[in-house]
Amino acid sequence: MPEAVETIDVNGRRVLDVSGLPNTAMDAYAPVWWGNALLIMIESMTVLLVVASYFYLRRNFTEWPPPQPRTIPPLFHPVPDLALPTIELVLIVLSCLPMYWTDMAARRNDEAGVKRGLWVMLAIGVAMIALRFFEMQSSHLKFRWDDNAYGSIIWTILGLHLTYLLGAAAEFFIMQMWIVKHSFDPKHGLDVTLLGGYWYWTAATWVLCYGTVYIGARF
Amino acid sequence: MSEAILHTETTELRAPAQPEAVASPVADELGPENERLALERTWRRPPGFLGWLTTTDHKEIGLRYIKTAFGFFVLAGILALHMRVQLALPKNTFLTNDVYNQFFTTHGTAMMFLFAVPMMEGMGIYLVPLMVGTRNVSFPRLLNFSYYLYLIGGICLFTGLAFNMGPDMGWFAYTPLSGPQYAPGHRMDLWSQMVTCVEISGMAAGVEIVTTVFKQRAPGMSLNRIPIFVWTQLVTSFMIIFAMPAITLCSTMLSMDRLTHLKTHFYNPAEGGDALLWQHLFWFFAHPEVYIIFIPATGFVSDIIIAFSRRRAFGYTALVLSMVATAFIGFGVWVHHMFATPLPRLGQGMFTAASLMIVVPNGVQMFCWLATLWSGRRPRFELPLVWVIAFIVVFLIGGLSGVILASVSVNVQATDTFFVVAHLHYVLIGGAVFPLFGAFYYWFPKWTGRMLNTAAGWWHFALFFIGFNLTFWPMHHLGLRGMTRRRYTYPEETGWMTLNMVATIGAFLMAAGVLVFIVNAMWSRRRGRVAGDNPWQAGTLEWATSSPPPSYNFLYPPTVRGREPLWEPEKEAPVIVGLSREKRQVLSTTVLDAAPHHRYDLAGESIWPFFLAFGVAATLMLGGIFNPWYVPGGIAVITLALFGWFWTSPALRERPSAQPHVAGQPRLWWLGRRGKSADVKSKDE
Amino acid sequence: MNSPESVLDPAGPQSRQIGGLTWLFIWTCVIVFFMVMGTLVGALAHRRKDQAMGPSREPITHPDPIRERRLWTTVWASIVLTVGTLFTLLFADLLSGRAIHKVSQSPDPLRIQIIAHQWWWEVHYIDWPARFGERSASNGITTANEIHIPVDPAHPVTVEFELDSHDVIHSFWVPNLHGKRDIIPGHPTSLWLQADRPGTYWGECGEFCGYQHAQMRLVVVAEPAEKFQSWLDGQRQSAPEPTGEMQARGRDVFLHASCAMCHSIQGTDAHASVGPDLTHVASRKILAAGAVPNMPGHLAGWIMDPQRIKPGTRMPQNNLSAGDLRALLEYIETLK
């Protein structure tokens, strides 16, 4: 285990020689991990506040979701469709597994493994975005964002989560590009593990959003 | 992107790994001078406009933050003078109501969002790396990004004002007045996008500071040895991280409510929205915001008191814990801004209790300062200390009027009157600007290498202190006599004229004080007395390097043996060697004990952060004000910038540097350097 | 420096409670302030006798532990004192809150509905103790910017204000009588108060509400029950028929120019409700929510060029011929 050595240099000063220390670190030892964790904290706060707003606005309605008068025939208790988001839920929860493998591959410095994992994750990310695209239609959600406060808040929750997905997919893509173009190195290994953390968080957030928008509306 | 660079680097990166050659004490034959030259080459920012634009030096950006924020302070102050002139006489016609509304809104907004918070961030950005003994912040490019986003946001606000598009609904922009129906045009859109810009920038700075403090402290600077100012910055940054999402969220919701094609209903009571939702979200941010401004100021106070009473802080742990407690409780008192709204009485009682409780940690801080002063050496009345003493006086008044406002019954009388105006100015000017001026006098020598002129400083102090009290003390009376805030005129029979006139005179005295300070600063930075490294014989690490510090901060980064490292009897704490001279490398330490852990390469200059800031601002401003269809385009720009940023950030393992520095600067370096030295002419030539 | 609308000049039980509480808080704060100031002066000026505390500039890195402990004792004592004070204050606040709540309950209040508009107050008397007349919808009155309430020491009359806003947030505030109550669209609320001495109390809109927030004032006239009764009865009358030719012409002007598009006068065909009800406008003390006193000259100016007096107000500029204006003023003067 390399460590910093306290010694006396040629000029007779007491010095702490850190040249023996590694220049890589993983997890909470790496500053980037902290940057990532803090950004996740910021976003968690945002998600929590949006969800809190959801329940705050709910108090203003006697029925939730309210009837949808725009369509013919109008809808009473127009809960959003469950099929797509449930597929998303299953997909994103299951996708934590390949993400985990990728994460582990990165820790092992297994370039092929990381590449393989990133391809899978990129595909999953794109699939999620595609699913979200189909999900974010008034025909599924039953409301437009400008119909009433209920419509506004559910679109906002889904849109917010969509930006997380977009961000994740973009990161999978750029990471993969880098590894294909250059080669795998510990810095990008660290990045892949951080991306893993971010993805787990995105999945957890979706569980929360799903619970709020889809399950919450049914009670 | 430069193909050439990428290509060569690719091939080099694929070369088999070799043990890394770093400067070792043995190799350091030429000693400090060689080290200095090498570091100079590595850390100096590239010359020219592009270099200026892309800089990642925390000192440069920190000072820019400070200067920019001070600029907004002056502008907002000028607006305040106009308002004071308008209010000096009843039924005055100096300003029209429309202009007055724009002025007071811009004044409040600029002071809160563009001056106070960024100023504190700027101070932190400048001082924190120095105080923890490292060479730069963890994410230097993020710093560049956050500064430009802030700058663009601020410029937009004042440009808007100049073009009759100044926001005019008050700095807390209560819906539905700020909503689409009652605030026509784009004034409030501009406001909310400006707020979003500045808060994103603030959050970036918060992340920056937390990581730097957690990961880059000098070896030996365990958590219980962190200078109090750094603690304040740490706590503040955490508060930023938890509080600011609320304002970005609620201002985004406001924009969406107002925006063409979106027109959501978050705040439309008819369609199930709620005007109170805005108030909850806004105050959930804006009350902690007060502490975000105030807590760093207590850091100035603590450090200045320690330096002048010449003893280590009395009750260091108590100070830190009370600060943390303040931060926690600060999140639980937002409702006291809403006591006049129809809320359940029980809730109000709880929030009263919480609001009173916050006095306790603040009281503890106050007692610890007094105890430090009491038990230290008899202080010399230098200007920094004088400002801090004035702070204690003035802030105490503000705090006590805050106690008065914590009571529901009294609050419903006093809220939204000039009593609150007086209170908040006593708290914010007293709690932040007084310490800030003290900090200016204290750290000015560090920034410029020269002392501020003392005589002018005393004039500044006298004018400002007297002016301040003349301005704001009468407002307590005005408020209790029924003068509501934000009114552009008042009838004569109210009898408010005399006090208003006094306040106006005071405002001009304050302005004169600030003017004296500006002249003093301009003059002193070139002609002031040379300060030397540590003019106050203070004990924290920023004084361990030259004034102003070199681009790499410390020739040999220090290690720490105590809480006030420069005062430790054992002067011989070892210095750090073995960091790469060719790369912008810093030592990363562990979070709790600050034990050396690994070497960490920082990113170098790049145009992408600026590009990203511009992209984000343009997306927000165009997409959030005019048409949401600009957003996809903006996202494309943002993505491109992020790709560029990522692509050019440093890899952890790089090719061994065979030669001390790269010969010849690549033509397109500004697209992104990996923190390696550019060939910059050294000073000796 | 005498000011008519002062928090510290209470005229009702609610504001008296608050006033007392305010004084308690103020004096506590004054005492605390001077205690801290004394300590501060002491800290700066006291002579350092101790050896370790001598005149040297050497920093003290290891303060004397005994002294430190003594200091800690002092600090702890101060903290305990602070907490104690705070509890006292909290308790006082809760007590006064309860007291206010208690005096605010009345089974038979005078209920006044206030609708805050940009930038005036619409006032409806919707219920009252039986002695002030038959309680039916038609016996209520509608006025603007001026509220009369009875003062009756024998049988105090509690006034319940039902507050609502249909545009933006306003805040109802009469400093002499009670604290503010924000009127938030979508959140109708109520406020109870009582006056126990006659007088004219000014009120303000407490929450910034747009261009004329500054000139959205109201006046509360607390008067003995008999006077109040006669005022109430007077307000219940329809507008008198014009007597002279000039007044008749004035009414014609009112009905046929743009006035009747927004205002109503009971007893005529004008029933519009965008602007204040003018049935008894001449009996009011103020015009335009306190922007100008109610005098013929001001009234003329207000009718002709309201945007000069109150820029942004909803009242449009008018241009009546001199004769018509005179006639109109003469008619309005009869609307006592």
Place this chain on the structure above:
Amino acid sequence: MYRFSKFRAWVGGALGIFLPLLNSTSLSAAEPAGDDGQWTMATKDYGNVRFSGLDQINTQNAKSLKLSWTFSTGVFRGQEAAPLVVGNTMYVVTPFPNYLYALDLNKPGTVKWKYDPKAEAAAKGEACCDWVNRGAAYAEGRIFYNTLDANTVAVDAASGKEIWKTKIGDINKGETITMAPMTVKGKVYVGISGGEFGVRGRLTCVSAADGKILWRAYSCGPDKDCLIGPRFHPFYDSDKGTDLGVKTWPPGHWKIGGGTIWGFLSYDPETNLLFYGMGNPGSWNPDLRPGDNKWSCGCFARDADTGEAVWYYQWSPHDEFDHDGINECMLLELKVDGPDKPARKVLVHPGRTGYMYVLDRATGQVLSADPFTRITASKGVDLKSGRSITNEEKRPRIGKVIRDVQPASPGAKDWQPSAYSPRTGLLYVPHQNLTCDYEAVEANYIAGTPYLGVNERMYAGPGGYRGKFMAWDPVARKEVWGIKENFPVWSGTVVTAGDVAFYGTMDRHFKCVNAKTGEVLWDFETDSGIIGQPVTFKGPDGKQYVAVLAGVGGWAGAIVAGQLDPRDPSAALGFVNAVKDLPDHTKPGDKLYVFALP
């Protein structure tokens, strides 16, 4: 069989009026005693029963009904009128400009004459819900009807010459007339429309002879104006007291208090009482008019000669959702007390509020009030106090959308008249299944402009269908059968002794159904949606004919008639949202269809 002809027009009013009336009263009690085959008033009879004794068309042969002839009026607006058949002439009133056509039934469809009242065009802007007219009345050789610009005219039935024209209201104040007048004993009773304009509702009694106004009975204001005197004995305490028409309003508000009368009147010759309902109080927004707002949204029984009020019952005190009380009051004798007890003289009112009210005709006591549709706006009717129980959750508030209020403003059933068959003992009720989102907003009274203060958007209630044609058993107090229709059933209905009932739909179907089972026997597709009142009569050739005007419009069809923009759900006071797809199903029409068996 008494038969009018122009030669016998001199026969006195009393006699002339009485006979059809005797028909109806006797009919309501026992077997149909035949029918003269005429249709002399919009309601067919004084009891508003709309039962025709003709039985040529019956459940067996109805499926072979054929179009006999058509007539195009040239006015492409909502055709709500019932054609009159007197002798060999059919009289058709068009929407504005309110032409009156006399068609010769001997030569089917030829125009004998046309009368143009030259109604003022400006009235079109003052009519809330299209420029409709609900028909005319015949008596003494004269046709009486109302024009949109608030005039009542008497036209010589033979020549088409105007005999007199009386101004009943002032369009400058938003007063228009759309209702069909009723004539009794030489008097013409005329209401007024304009509840959306804050007019002061009243019933005007005009002399049939010369058009002089004999008396007016206001729906709000002092007792003197409302003709409330010593004879007034309402059943419920809340209606007792002096000057309630003033006291239940904010000061002076009764002057703009609405309570208009624009539905059908009923008349009971035995007691010489008129029964009619009043419309909504002035300003839809209830916040502006605290109090019960007497005498709006209720039902008056008045002496037909003097107009003195006898009793009053309020369907919806302090009306919150524009639930006008103008729906027809059907005068029936029903065994409501039990099969063994004697039949009781009752007044049946299928209310806009969604309740089927059965009132004692003599006292105004509510015997029962049962919901005949889904109701969320109220929680029932308290039979003790007679008041409907408000649903606090759905109370309109300014600036707050109250969702899913059923019935919506057009009510569970609007003006479209029902019919009653004494043969089946069932009521045939065309109605709608609409709910709405309702937001009160500030309202400003300016004479001659709408006085509403409401944003509303209607939509189909649960089930998705918007209209229903229902048979209701008033004794068993339940629905017997119902036919769900896509669009509101805005047409009237008629039931015959052949046990068939006719109604039309807005998507252009004219249907004949078995009155006992609800089976659709015959369905004819017309040019345009039907909102008119079908009538049946015996032609000069002795055949039974069925006639109806097809031309969509009215409130429900305003989107087509007025070419409104469906992008605004609040258009046409919110009805557009409920029938956004109507333009895909029909275009405006102007045609009279006459059917007969081949």
Place this chain on the structure above:
Amino acid sequence: MTLPAALSCKREERSFRVAPPFVEMPEAIPYNNRVRPGPFATTTPSTSQPVSVERLSHEPFGRQYLINAQALSDGQTLYGAFNCSGCHANGGGGMGPPLLDNKWFYGAEPEQVYVSILEGRPNGMPSYRGRIPDYQMWELVGYVLSLSGQASPNAAAGRSEHMTTALPPNSTPREKPEVVPQPTTGPATGKTATQPTTTSQPRQNGQ
């Protein structure tokens, strides 16, 4: 970024006071329409109206209101206060024709809309002459035009704090105005049949 700001001058101007001149309304012009809202008028006082010629000086008379946010917002308020919404709903129409669409019976030029409000129109539009000050009429004109997207979308009113109805003016697609004759009694198909017709040949399309 400063570009939109630079464009904002006119849009964001808030000028409440109408500058003189006042013009005398020529009462000699006969009413186009005898319906005049408000209390019944026997005589008409000789009011003259403050006219808005110089309210903003950037654009030609009448069109200045289409680019000023405050004027359009005031117009929105007045549209409700003067009960325009009663007949024209939130643009979808009702008793009056819709204003959201591209069909204009009497022309969509600001001056034509102004005359419609001032003089009324024969098919039911009342005349507001003398009832609404001139500059407020112009504000109404601006708002009415903005309903079909004729005003600058940057200045047009956003959604109101009410029930969601039609698209707010700032989101309404700009319609191309088209002058069409009012279908007074004719069918929607354009065929104007005012003569009664009778068919004796039954057309059978039912059973």
